[in-house]
Amino acid sequence: MADVARLAGVSAQTVSRVSNGYAGVNEETRRAVLDAMKELDYRPNSAARALKRGxxxxxxxxxxxxxxxxxxxxxxxxxxxxxxxxxxxxxxxxxxxxxxxxxxxxxxxxxxxxxxxxxxxxxxxxxxxxxxxxxxxxxxxxxxxxxxxxxxxxxDQAGGTRAAVRHLLDLGHETVWHLGGPEDSFAAQRRADAWRAALAEAGRTAPPLVRGDWSAESGYRAGLQLAEAPGCGAVFVANDQMALGLLRALHERGLRVPEDVSVIGFDDIPEASSFLPPLTTVHQDxxxxxxxxxxxxxxxxxxxxxxxxxxxxxxxxxxxxxxxxxxxxxxx
The missing domain is CATH 3.40.50.2300 (Response regulator)
Known part of the structure; x- marks a missing residue:
């Protein structure tokens, strides 16, 4: 800073004011300081500045x-x-x-x-x-x-879940099954609680909860169980990756989506629109x-x-x- 001040013919305080973008420096002086900085390849030390300012x-x-x-x-x-x-x-x-x-x-x-x-x-x-x-x-x-x-x-985990469950019930499904996330996840538990509450509000019985670990592979394993579950015609899945695994399992068991089983995910990942079929899902912002x-x-x-x-x-x-x-x- 002292070298810049000498070359520009100003005080070190003026150099400091210019480097920190403070007002009160006329344009001619500011230009002289900036030219000196450029010539000397001077860069303010951001770490030192941070320590000084806290x-x-x-x-x-x-x-x-x-x-x-x-x-x-x-x-x-x-x-x-x-x-x-x-x-x-x-x-x-x-x-x-x-x-x-x-x-x-x-x-x-x-x-x-x-x-x-x-x-x-x-x-x-x-x-x-x-x-x-x-x-x-x-x-x-x-x-x-x-x-x-x-x-x-x-x-809004609960609001998104209620919208998904209500959509399936409004389509005419008697109840909605749930493929949930891991038990120690706050988001997974909020979605599972809201699923049960939405069914209870509609006077419907909640089927047994099936859990995965958020991965597509766990969705596939759970999907093999749901494919064998009597009356499983609609599934709300706690995330899109597990829904992808579920779609694969249903396909392998000869079940069509949505003709035999309706599926809704949660997240709206960019790939969701390219699933087969394209996935209805809850969009998170x-x-x-x-x-x-x-x-x-x-x-x-x-x-x-x-x-x-x-x-x-x-x-x-x-x-x-x-x-x-x-x-x-x-x-x-």
């Missing part, structure tokens, strides 16, 4: 898995929204949702100098009695039942989830504390060719 313009993201579509697309949306605000993202995956793992992740992020943290939990935070988040860190939580304990952003997460955490950074509690992002049902009225299996 602001690193980096958001930490902790996630327990990158194996699910929801987590990956949420992470992508957070990174995109952060970049629009001039922030970078530091990702720190942890192996297990335990207190030691979480504490270690926050300690590591503090060493890496982040301004705030977004946690993609996909767990029952309140049920894990020993799992708490550091109170001194600015935190926003995604996909958890943290309730009023933290600022939470989540997809991951971009909006990411935007709201970044907006909430930056309000915390700027000491504009957002209210604790959960913000729900609406879903919408996307109708394609995998659902139709009752077939012969509904009467079995």
């Amino acid at each position: 602001e690193f313009r980096t958001i930490g993201v902790i996630t327990f898995t990158l194996a699910t579509t929801g987590n990956v697309r949420t992470l992508e949306a957070i990174a995109t929204a952060a970049a629009r605000e001039g922030y970078a993202v530091t990702l720190l995956p942890v192996a297990l949702p335990t207190q030691d793992e979480v504490r270690g992740a926050f300690s590591r992020l503090e060493e890496l100098a982040v301004d705030a943290v977004i946690v993609i939990m996909e767990v029952h935070l309140l049920d894990a009695v020993t799992l708490t988040l550091p109170p001194h860190v600015q935190v926003v939580v995604v996909d958890s039942d943290a309730g009023n304990h933290y600022t939470v952003v989540d997809t 991951f971009a909006e989830v990411g935007r709201l997460c970044v907006a909430a955490v930056l309000r915390k950074v700027r000491q504009e504390e957002p209210e604790r509690g959960t913000t729900l992002v609406p879903t919408r049902l996307v109708l394609r060719a995998s659902t139709a009225g009752p077939g012969r299996r509904d009467a079995e």
